[in-house]
Amino acid sequence: GAGVSQSPRYKVTKRGQDVALRCDPISGHVSLYWYRQALGQGPEFLTYFNYEAQQDKSGLPNDRFSAERPEGSISTLTIQRTEQRDSAMYRCASSLGQGAYEQYFGPGTRLTVT
């Protein structure tokens, strides 16, 4: 079956621009996670949704970062007024439900801020 998909796969943007990264989880998965992964490092937690409810956003670096999942399926991570330090791989993962820890990761969006 289809796995987690993310778009775009690559995004190059100029400093100060806003970007929106999309995640389409595995069908039927109610839990959705956003992570950021620096080169050579493990993913770093950003935020978590259970259905449409954002239950944990403790990992978002600052208020330029926001995420939504309005219908409990597709999620969007938005970064406003991008800065060069925002350049990274942004990964989305989904799992069957709360308490089901096995997370399935998407291919990621490589964001480069110039």
Add this chain to the structure above:
Amino acid sequence: GESVGLHLPTLSVQEGDNSIINCAYSNSASDYFIWYKQESGKGPQFIIDIRSNMDKRQGQRVTVLLNKTVKHLSLQIAATQPGDSAVYFCAENADGTSYGKLTFGQGTILTVHP
């Protein structure tokens, strides 16, 4: 071959050897641990997990060992194959949340030579 902790991030073995990848964790309250495999250009892929009420769990060619006394986790891969070459991450549910808010380690690069 054996990797002694994440401060030695590379492990090189011959095809057919057994591999052991080690991980030290710091939070004694962590109750769930998971190993991921990440191939170049792909998202992390679930390998095996273990809860803190267990000290060993076996999968297909892989075994995870948990030593809570010394806060140590290891992944053993039997009869390592070239297709096992990847970066391996351990992760823990350090916050003790009921959902999968995972904290990832740095990773170990496994290279398998034919």
